[in-house]
Amino acid sequence: MKVIYNCYGGAHSSVVAGYIHCGLLRKDKIPTKQQLMSLAYYDSQQNLDHGILQYIGIDEQGNEIYSVGLKSERQFSEKCLENIAVIMGIDTDSYIFVDTISKVNWYMRIGGFLSRALGLTIIGRPLVIYGTQRAFFDICQLVEEICEKLRGEKK
Secondary structure, three states, X not given: OEEEEEEOOOOOHHHHHHHHHOOOOOOOOOOOHHXXXXXXXXXXXXXXXXXXXXXXXXXXXXXXXXXXXXOOOHHHHHHHHHHHHHHOOOOHHHEEEEEOHHHOOHHHHHHHHHHHHOOOHHHHHHHHHHHHHHHHHHHHHXXXXXXXXXXXXXX
């Protein structure tokens, strides 16, 4: 199974969700600024990177974990990819899209916009890091729901 965490920019919530899912971020401890900044793809996406799947790793069940930024076209992009999969004979049960946008708070939105869209990392990055830390356990809960669903499907 391929798990694709997606959000607007593919630089924050989806990346963190992917790292949590792979066990590369502990679920019981809010990550430090240094830990977040050490994650590949965290707060580093450019406009040209949107729509490109970012490989995060493999979880304990052997599922491949990805993150991606789909901008405001999340539903359109998922529908298009699902149709391409059907045309190419790819089993639509072999992947799952997980939208993390519901876990994004205003600190993350404003900080992400300032950092990624305007390039004002000196202002935006501290905001998005603070927001990510505040949203961390909510993101963990979403990931746990997906992990439980995947465990149930493998039984």
